[in-house]
Amino acid sequence: MSASFRVTVSPNELNENDMLMEELPPEAALDGPPPDMDHLLQRTLGTVREERHQAVRRRGRITALSSTLVVAGVLAGGVWLGQGMGVGGTENADALLQGTSPAGARMAVQVTETEGGLKLVATVDGMQDGEACWLVVHTKDGRTFTAGSWRAHGGEVTLAGSAMVRAGDVAGVSVVNHDRQPLVTAQ
Structure with missing residues (x-):
């Protein structure tokens, strides 16, 4: 005896299935992770580390430059003030x-x-x-x-x-x- 089955799918069910497939990214249709995923992850992490390192160095340079300018301003102001008050050879x-x-x-x-x-x-x-x-x-x-x-x-x-x-x-x-x-x- 042979049994035959007949499956009927309504058009609404097909539309729902299509809509579900549209919501998934294309990567979900792949079988497993991409073969070069470890390399991609390492490159991404390396890029993030390098950008962070550059930002820290840039902040350090800005801080050093700001400190130098403040010290130079204080010294220049002291020399100017000292000359105005008769210190440093004006007498x-x-x-x-x-x-x-x-x-x-x-x-x-x-x-x-x-x-x-x-x-x-x-x-x-x-x-x-x-x-x-x-x-x-x-x-x-x-x-x-x-x-x-x-x-x-x-x-x-x-x-x-x-x-x-x-x-x-x-x-x-x-x-x-x-x-x-x-x-x-x-x-």
């Missing part, structure tokens, strides 16, 4: 005044003219220990300007002071005591 060293007293006190004063007056750096030695001292600038027209003060101790002392007078008007610089008596004068 004129006018004179080195020296003097010795009969009691053996010695003084040397570096007088430097600045935009606002004088800068004085005095080195004094031989003052009596504990003596209250004032550094005084004398002008040619008889005026006096106090440029600094300190209490003497045994040994040499160096101090900085300033006075609002022009270097050309200075007649001398003295160290005076509490009674305004000169202890040593440099001219």
Whole structure:
């Protein structure tokens, strides 16, 4: 006995089957993965790694360049600001005044003219220990300007002071005591 089967497929079922086949990518119809899949995967991963490495290097270069520009800007600003404030050679060293007293006190004063007056750096030695001292600038027209003060101790002392007078008007610089008596004068 032979059996025969007859299969009937409606047109709607064929349309559904066609629609399902259209949704699948062409790779799904292949039997197994493509033969060069490992090579393709390795190439893709290598490309991704190289692009990431280049991006990291590019960021590093940008960071280094930015840091260099910031440091250069800070240094340039410091030099400009320093020149504007009288630092770095914009002052004129006018004179080195020296003097010795009969009691053996010695003084040397570096007088430097600045935009606002004088800068004085005095080195004094031989003052009596504990003596209250004032550094005084004398002008040619008889005026006096106090440029600094300190209490003497045994040994040499160096101090900085300033006075609002022009270097050309200075007649001398003295160290005076509490009674305004000169202890040593440099001219």
